[in-house]
Amino acid sequence: xxxxxxxxxxxxxxxxxxxxxxxxxxxxxxxxxxxxxxxxxxxxxxxxxxxxxxxxxxxxxxxxxxxxxxxxxxxxxxxxxxxxxxxxxxxxxxxxxxxxxxxxxxxxxxxxxxxxxxxxxxxxxxxxxxxxxxxxxxxxxxxxxxxxxxxxxxxxxxxxxxxxxxxxxxxxxxxxxxxxxxxxxxxxxxxxxxxxxxxxxxxxxxxxxxxxxxxxxxxxxxxxxxxxxxxxxxxxxxxxxxxxxxxxxxxxxxxxxxxxxxxxxxxxxxxxxxxxxxxxxxxxxxxxxxxxxxxxxxxxxxxxxxxxxxxxxxxxxxxxxxxxxxxxxxxxxxxxxxxxxxxxxxxxxxxxxxxxxxxxxxxxxxxxxxxxxxxxxxxxxxxxxxxxxxxxxxxxxxxxxxxxxxxxxxxxxxxxxxxxxxxxxxxxxxxxxxxxxxxxxxxxxxxxxxxxxxxxxxxxxxxxxxxxxxxxxxxxxxxxxxxxxxxxxxxxxxxxxxxxxxxxxxxxxxxxxxxxxxxxxxxxxxxxxxxxxxxxxxxxxxxxxxxxxxxxxxxxxxxxxxxxxxxxxxxxxxxxxxxxxxxxxxxxxxxx
Amino acid sequence: xxxxxxxxxxxxxxxxxxxxxxxxxxxxxxxxxxxxxxxxxxxxxxxxxxxxxxxxxxxxxxxxxxxxxxxxxxxxxxxxxxxxxxx
Numbered sequence: 026x027x028x029x030x031x032x033x034x035x036x037x038x039x040x041x042x043x044x045x046x047x048x049x050x051x052x053x054x055x056x057x058x059x060x061x062x063x064x065x066x067x068x069x070x071x072x073x074x075x076x077x078x079x080x081x082x083x084x085x086x087x088x089x090x091x092x093x094x095x096x097x098x099x100x101x102x103x104x105x106x107x108x109x110x111x112x113x114x115x116x117x118x119x120x121x122x123x124x125x126x127x128x129x130x131x132x133x134x135x136x137x138x139x140x141x142x143x144x145x146x147x148x149x150x151x152x153x154x155x156x157x158x159x160x161x162x163x164x165x166x167x168x169x170x171x172x173x174x175x176x177x178x179x180x181x182x183x184x185x186x187x188x189x190x191x192x193x194x195x196x197x198x199x200x201x202x203x204x205x206x207x208x209x210x211x212x213x214x215x216x217x218x219x220x221x222x223x224x225x226x227x228x229x230x231x232x233x234x235x236x237x238x239x240x241x242x243x244x245x246x247x248x249x250x251x252x253x254x255x256x257x258x259x260x261x262x263x264x265x266x267x268x269x270x271x272x273x274x275x276x277x278x279x280x281x282x283x284x285x286x287x288x289x290x291x292x293x294x295x296x297x298x299x300x301x302x303x304x305x306x307x308x309x310x311x312x313x314x315x316x317x318x319x320x321x322x323x324x325x326x327x328x329x330x331x332x333x334x335x336x337x338x339x340x341x342x343x344x345x346x347x348x349x350x351x352x353x354x355x356x357x358x359x360x361x362x363x364x365x366x367x368x369x370x371x372x373x374x375x376x377x378x379x380x381x382x383x384x385x386x387x388x389x390x391x392x393x394x395x396x397x398x399x400x401x402x403x404x405x406x407x408x409x410x411x412x413x414x415x416x417x418x419x420x421x422x423x424x425x426x427x428x429x430x431x432x433x434x435x436x437x438x439x440x441x442x443x444x445x446x447x448x449x450x451x452x453x454x455x456x457x458x459x460x461x462x463x464x465x466x467x468x469x470x471x472x473x474x475x476x477x478x479x480x481x482x483x484x485x486x487x488x489x490x491x492x493x494x495x496x497x498x499x500x501x502x503x504x505x506x507x508x509x510x511x512x513x514x515x516x517x518x519x520x521x522x523x524x525x526x527x528x529x530x531x532x533x534x535x536x537x538x539x540x541x542x543x544x545x546x547x548x549x550x551x552x553x554x555x556x557x558x559x560x561x562x563x564x565x566x567x568x569x570x571x572x573x574x575x576x577x578x579x580x581x582x583x584x585x586x587x588x589x590x591x592x593x594x595x596x597x598x599x600x601x602x603x604x605x606x607x608x609x610x611x612x613x614x615x616x617x
Numbered sequence: 618x619x620x621x622x623x624x625x626x627x628x629x630x631x632x633x634x635x636x637x638x639x640x641x642x643x644x645x646x647x648x649x650x651x652x653x654x655x656x657x658x659x660x661x662x663x664x665x666x667x668x669x670x671x672x673x674x675x676x677x678x679x680x681x682x683x684x685x686x687x688x689x690x691x692x693x694x695x696x697x698x699x700x701x702x703x704x
Contacts, residue, residue: 095675099679100652106686108644233664233667244667244671266654270654300686300690307683311680597630
């Protein structure tokens with residue numbers, strides 16, 4: 026475990042060093058890193074911002090268990106970048122301010138709209154950040170023997186330093202470093218697992234290749250093995266087509282509407298740079314997302330090959346002698362990686378038939394034997410290095426990678442929270458004559474307060490264990506409330522204040538109520554609207570909210586001419602001009 | 618700052634919207650189409666050792682997304698040059 030400590034301390038020192046180097050001197054620096062981040066650098070920072078502890082640790086394992094059903098995450102969490110690139114990012118950059126509520130409040134000439142957008146942004150960001158903080162706590166408590174709550178405090182301390190000093194500037198450059206750490210930590214074990222299972226060093230290609238030493242494809246082998254044990258085929262799903270469709274949609278539109286992703290595109294220098302940057306972001310994200318389905322499938326095969334029908338050894342001290350004896354008898358001993366990870370409670374063996382052999386079976390077990398092995402899905406990414414027989418330091422690297430993924434996302438979310446408070450609430454709504462210096466001070470204070478709030482939320486969430494449930498909220502709400510009004514605000518000049526408020530309120534309330542009812546209110550799946558689960562409902566309500574907003578806009582007065590001119594300006598790069606009252610407090614335009 | 622009156626902003630915007638709609642049509646077909654709606658039909662074909670529909674849902678759609686953003690950047694640069702927009 027010394028290697029783990031080494032990597033964690035080294036990477037944390039690196040993040041702090043970058044933060045000191047990138048100190049923010051103005052609100053421009055603090056909110057948007059001075060509007061001059063290079064598109065490639067921003068792409069990399071966006072990738073780290075976007076890929077959370079869930080992408081890094083849980084996604085491959087989820088896919089390993091869900092098979093085809095896991096595709097909703099793969100398509101959903103990447104397809105949103107196409108929407109961002111062509112529908113939102115370049116236009117929001119041309120609009121040229123700091124935050125998502127900035128756009129909503131100005132475009133819809135209404136402080137009420139701005140406030141509702143602030144509520145959406147805060148709600149989405151807080152639900153999301155709780156999961157990151159919990160991930161940090163888990164990483165510390167499982168690998169470094171540090172108490173869960175103390176782990177969260179350490180993580181908070183690090184983010185506190187670079188978010189309050191550096192603001193967006195500090196966050197951007199630490200995210201670049203964090204991307205490098207996390208992608209390296211993800212790829213190295215994947216290459217070795219791919220060599221083991223398919224004989225090719227490129228996991229993305231191994232996914233469609235043959236199982237090593239055979240002329241049967243890896244996926245066909247997995248299907249045969251799984252059905253032989255009573256599981257469904259890997260290439261099938263138990264979800265209905267409409268549910269898969271809706272969940273993919275909610276994740277895609279939700280991704281495009283997430284404030285912490287959108288604000289990253291305010292940091293580049295122009296609309297053109299925003300487009301290019303979205304492309305780079307997807308390149309860096311795809312580096313992990315094209316590997317994840319391969320890691321998932323390989324891990325499932327490997328798990329079955331090594332664990333199923335293995336003879337369990339209870340006594341750790343006798344492990345080597347007993348394993349040798351079992352092998353000599355022509356049996357298969359429980360693998361060493363299993364014994365190591367058993368201690369973390371991520372794996373459990375329950376010898377139901379008392380024969381000392383670990384039987385892994387699905388719900389339709391063909392030989393009538395009950396399943397005895399229950400793995401937690403996070404185990405697959407975590408145990409990969411050991412499964413592949415890699416040295417101990419690689420495990421340390423994976424832990425540092427998981428922390429990098431969690432901290433980079435947490436920092437991006439903190440920027441949304443602090444700017445929503447200091448900029449949207451204080452400067453733009455309640456204290457309009459605040460000067461830049463005071464605002465910067467308030468922004469730092471808000472960032473510090475947000476770190477503390479997020480940490481407490483993480484500790485609270487860790488105790489209640491509701492994190493998995495609330496992530497559905499973040500995507501559903503972003504898809505149903507923020508995405509449609511930003512999109513309509515750019516592409517439909519006639520969209521007005523009344524329409525925007527109706528869309529946001531309907532999207533927020535309906536999605537929240539639906540998810541709450543089925544996650545906490547005792548709703549059962551047979552009551553699903555059109556058979557759509559809470560994870561996918563944001564997609565359905567997005568269309569309803571948009572339609573209601575359009576209808577409302579058509580029966581109320583069109584937006585003022587100033588606003589219509591503003592919309593025309595942001596559609597054509599380089600023509601943006603200040604527009605009267607709506608642009609009060611407008612940020613300086615980028616240098617020509 | 619470019620002078621707006623010198624640019625055919627309406628033409629530029631129409632061309633932008635046309636490009637956006639065609640790219641989103643491909644986006645829809647590659648993900649919701651190939652990966653979900655026509656997946657079972659596509660699974661009769663295969664790419665390497667993977668059924669084609671399944672592959673689209675797990676890897677293919679992502680590759681198409683990448684190609685779409687690259688195409689968008691290149692086409693928008695062309696449009697901007699054609700209409701004299703600063704970009």
